[in-house]
Amino acid sequence: MTTLARIDDLHISFGGVAAASGVSFTVNTAEFLAVIGPNGAGKTTALRMVAGILKPDSGRVFFDDRDVTALPTHARVRLGLGFTHQIVRPFYSFSTVENVMIAAGHDLTRSPWRALSHRSRAAAKEKAATILARIGLADQADKSPRALPLGQRKRLEVARAIALDPKLLLLDEPLAGLSSAEAATMADLIRTLPAQGITVVLVEHNLGEVLRVADRLVVLDAGKVLAEGVPAEVMKRADVRQAYTGVV
Amino acid sequence: MLFVELAVKGLVYGCMYAMMAVGLTLVYGLLRILHIAHAGVFALGAYVAVVVANATGSLALGFALALVVSAIVGVGIYRFAYQPLLGHPPFVPMIVSIGLFIVMQEGFRMVFEAYGISFDNNPYYTSTVAIAGINLNYVEIAMVIASIVLLVGFGLFASLTRAGIGWRATVTDPQMATSFGIDPVRVRYINFLFGSGLAGLAGALVGLLNNYVEPTMGGLVSYKALAIIVLGGLGSVRGTLIASLILGVVESYGAIYLADVFDRDAIGFLFLIIVLMVRPQGLLGRK
Amino acid sequence: MSAYIASIVSVIGINMILALGLNIITGFCGQVSLGHAAFYGIGAYTAAYLAKLGAPLPLTLLAGTIMAGAIGIVVGLTSLRVRADFLAVTTMGIGFVFLGFVRKQKWLGGELGISGIPASGLHPVAYAALIVAFALGVIALTLWIKRSWMGFTFDAVADDEDAAPTVGISVSIYKLTAFGIGTALAGLAGGLYVYFARIILPDTFDFVQSIAILTMVVIGGTGSVWGVVAATIGLTLLPEVSRAASDYRLLIFGAMLMLVMRFSPGGLAGLVKRRAAS
Numbered sequence: 001m002t003t004l005a006r007i008d009d010l011h012i013s014f015g016g017v018a019a020a021s022g023v024s025f026t027v028n029t030a031e032f033l034a035v036i037g038p039n040g041a042g043k044t045t046a047l048r049m050v051a052g053i054l055k056p057d058s059g060r061v062f063f064d065d066r067d068v069t070a071l072p073t074h075a076r077v078r079l080g081l082g083f084t085h086q087i088v089r090p091f092y093s094f095s096t097v098e099n100v101m102i103a104a105g106h107d108l109t110r111s112p113w114r115a116l117s118h119r120s121r122a123a124a125k126e127k128a129a130t131i132l133a134r135i136g137l138a139d140q141a142d143k144s145p146r147a148l149p150l151g152q153r154k155r156l157e158v159a160r161a162i163a164l165d166p167k168l169l170l171l172d173e174p175l176a177g178l179s180s181a182e183a184a185t186m187a188d189l190i191r192t193l194p195a196q197g198i199t200v201v202l203v204e205h206n207l208g209e210v211l212r213v214a215d216r217l218v219v220l221d222a223g224k225v226l227a228e229g230v231p232a233e234v235m236k237r238a239d240v241r242q243a244y245t246g247v248v
Numbered sequence: 249m250l251f252v253e254l255a256v257k258g259l260v261y262g263c264m265y266a267m268m269a270v271g272l273t274l275v276y277g278l279l280r281i282l283h284i285a286h287a288g289v290f291a292l293g294a295y296v297a298v299v300v301a302n303a304t305g306s307l308a309l310g311f312a313l314a315l316v317v318s319a320i321v322g323v324g325i326y327r328f329a330y331q332p333l334l335g336h337p338p339f340v341p342m343i344v345s346i347g348l349f350i351v352m353q354e355g356f357r358m359v360f361e362a363y364g365i366s367f368d369n370n371p372y373y374t375s376t377v378a379i380a381g382i383n384l385n386y387v388e389i390a391m392v393i394a395s396i397v398l399l400v401g402f403g404l405f406a407s408l409t410r411a412g413i414g415w416r417a418t419v420t421d422p423q424m425a426t427s428f429g430i431d432p433v434r435v436r437y438i439n440f441l442f443g444s445g446l447a448g449l450a451g452a453l454v455g456l457l458n459n460y461v462e463p464t465m466g467g468l469v470s471y472k473a474l475a476i477i478v479l480g481g482l483g484s485v486r487g488t489l490i491a492s493l494i495l496g497v498v499e500s501y502g503a504i505y506l507a508d509v510f511d512r513d514a515i516g517f518l519f520l521i522i523v524l525m526v527r528p529q530g531l532l533g534r535k
Numbered sequence: 536m537s538a539y540i541a542s543i544v545s546v547i548g549i550n551m552i553l554a555l556g557l558n559i560i561t562g563f564c565g566q567v568s569l570g571h572a573a574f575y576g577i578g579a580y581t582a583a584y585l586a587k588l589g590a591p592l593p594l595t596l597l598a599g600t601i602m603a604g605a606i607g608i609v610v611g612l613t614s615l616r617v618r619a620d621f622l623a624v625t626t627m628g629i630g631f632v633f634l635g636f637v638r639k640q641k642w643l644g645g646e647l648g649i650s651g652i653p654a655s656g657l658h659p660v661a662y663a664a665l666i667v668a669f670a671l672g673v674i675a676l677t678l679w680i681k682r683s684w685m686g687f688t689f690d691a692v693a694d695d696e697d698a699a700p701t702v703g704i705s706v707s708i709y710k711l712t713a714f715g716i717g718t719a720l721a722g723l724a725g726g727l728y729v730y731f732a733r734i735i736l737p738d739t740f741d742f743v744q745s746i747a748i749l750t751m752v753v754i755g756g757t758g759s760v761w762g763v764v765a766a767t768i769g770l771t772l773l774p775e776v777s778r779a780a781s782d783y784r785l786l787i788f789g790a791m792l793m794l795v796m797r798f799s800p801g802g803l804a805g806l807v808k809r810r811a812a813s
Contacts, residue, residue, distance in 0.1 A: 092695075346792060515635070528621065
């Protein structure tokens with residue numbers, strides 16, 4: 001088991017309210033890690049700190065043995081991090097395939113000079129089409145994201161992140177808002193990623209699917225790590241059950 | 249002594265800017281549009297005042313009509329330029345507003361002359377009064393009093409009357425307000441009526457103060473008012489008022505101390521740019 | 536070709552370089568800029584000052600371009616701090632600060648500007664041809680940018696600058712690049728203007744000029760290259776076509792700006808697209 005990423009004692013507060021009070025956990029290569037916890041536990045906040053969208057007040061984020069705490073999001077993406085938003089944010093003026101293409105061509109968008117000296121979008125288009133096919137959106141390639149229902153937009157968000165060839169994919173509530181059938185399909189899809197070399201960390205509310213597919217759980221409550229381990233054991237713990245239901 | 253005099257003059261200008269800027273921030277708070285045509289309303293007020301006063305011999309009538317006509321034209325601008333474009337990104341109505349301002353300015357130039365017109369009978373132009381050793385023109389005093397009266401009046405309106413409370417609710421949360429039965433269109437009318445009337449009155453007062461009304465007079469005041477509402481935190485009336493006074497004073501000092509480097513009009517913007525780089529949300533805006 | 540036609544062509548060429556430059560900043564990269572005339576002015580003043588010192592034409596043009604681009608990048612830093620409406624007012628402010636500065640500097644001629652600028656050394660027709668050559672080059676450059684991955688990246692930044700970093704785009708670098716290129720082109724236009732007019736006044740580079748340039752971009756269709764080219768030609772020729780129209784020039788500009796945005800926010804390019812679709 002090699003450590004791909006490590007979150008070390010993260011603290012952050014907003015307007016006097018502490019959203020994270022010392023969150024620490026590790027992510028192992030090729031695993032499927034789920035971060036769960038009741039509402040307001042600070043799961044999304046923690047994920048966004050790993051992605052670089054939020055800056056912690058204190059603590060460190062390590063990725064691939066590198067301290068990335070000071071790096072902005074785009075730099076972390078270049079190191080191999082992918083991220084999907086809780087509320088999907090496709091580029092609405094792009095078509096579905098173009099959304100994936102801009103990510104697929106990440107090597108070319110690295111610097112303006114590199115971008116300027118390359119015109120052909122053929123390779124990126126091909127790569128994007130392959131990913132869309134794998135994810136079941138091949139028929140939607142030329143449609144605007146506005147024309148897609150939520151389930152497909154969420155898949156697009158994942159497709160775009162995969163196109164970055166990430167080592168680590170951070171997914172913020174990918175199942176939220178989906179019907180149970182859609183959620184199951186999405187969970188199955190995400191489950192195939194570690195085998196393809198993409199380590200997955202997801203934040204999720206939908207316990208049913210998560211318990212079915214995750215290798216390991218980290219439970220957050222009130223900005224702190226409450227428990228971690230394999231799903232079967234974690235969910236047996238009284239303190240975990242109490243955090244969720246308020247009942248022992 | 250110069251120190252104090254500069255501060256007082258700065259505050260007087262600040263009151264004038266406030267009369268312009270409040271109208272702008274009211275529109276922005278409600279519609280998220282930079283209402284650049286507001287400058288045209290300012291000049292319109294001045295023209296109405298001078299034309300009516302010269303025609304009837306009554307300054308009071310001129311000013312009253314300036315207020316009324318500006319208010320109505322302001323609402324008209326909302327109906328023509330903004331209401332149909334509310335679904336578009338704010339960039340679009342702002343450009344229409346710029347175009348409209350240019351049209352108004354050119355319109356004034358064509359109807360009246362480019363060289364400006366004056367009040368035939370302006371007893372206030374040269375008369376000053378000394379208060380605590382500082383010379384103030386009667387019109388400057390009138391400006392300060394008018395701005396205080398009108399702004400306090402609006403503040404009372406907003407807190408005490410049903411229409412006013414409806415207005416405040418719409419600015420804070422438009423959807424919630426509509427679900428309470430408050431008519432957003434009526435609120436916008438109130439907004440433009442008040443803001444534009446204020447601008448027209450400001451224009452009339454400035455025209456009286458300088459005894460000179462010309463087509464481009466709205467421009468510079470309006471641009472500064474834009475800087476002010478950004479400084480004060482877009483949409484915040486209180487922030488705008490404070491920022492107006494601050495800008496007036498900063499300009500007053502800056503014009504003297506930076507006289508060799510920048511001209512007066514640039515100073516306000518320079519101040520704005522520096523503040524925004526340090527605090528991107530403005531002096532009093534919320535992040 | 537008469538001298539009159541040569542001068543029209545020259546003005547069209549200069550306006551085109553200005554409009555296409557702004558199109559990169561506002562149209563391609565989505566950064567509102569209401570102070571573009573300031574960079575036109577920076578290029579002009581730099582070139583004029585050096586020309587009066589005896590520097591040759593290629594050098595003055597280059598200096599004007601680089602100076603405008605360099606300061607443009609510094610101004611572009613403001614777009615990293617503020618956005619949209621705030622950026623609009625900030626860039627408007629930049630224009631006023633430039634004007635206010637230049638009006639007070641005796642060594643730049645103050646209110647009277649710089650006069651007695653030496654001739655380009657070329658016959659007016661040849662100079663017009665030079666301007667046209669530059670304009671064509673700029674058209675080619677903007678078309679290249681638009682179709683390259685730089686254009687694709689600009690589109691993403693313009694679409695959603697908060698989502699762009701999640702696909703690895705450094706929004707800051709691209710914004711500064713857009714500003715740098717766009718303002719450098721404005722500086723080039725300024726340098727070319729200097730030898731055309733032989734005298735420069737501060738008022739030539741005021742807010743109204745910034746709006747005039749914006750008008751060409753907006754009416755052409757922000758982001759569209761051919762639309763902007765067409766609009767620039769049309770709007771520059773309009774006052775020439777009718778002597779009467781010349782006095783109403785600003786009024787027509789304002790009216791077109793107002794009416795086009797009111798009824799067809801996508802500009803000419805938008806109209807063409809809609810016709811093609813239906």
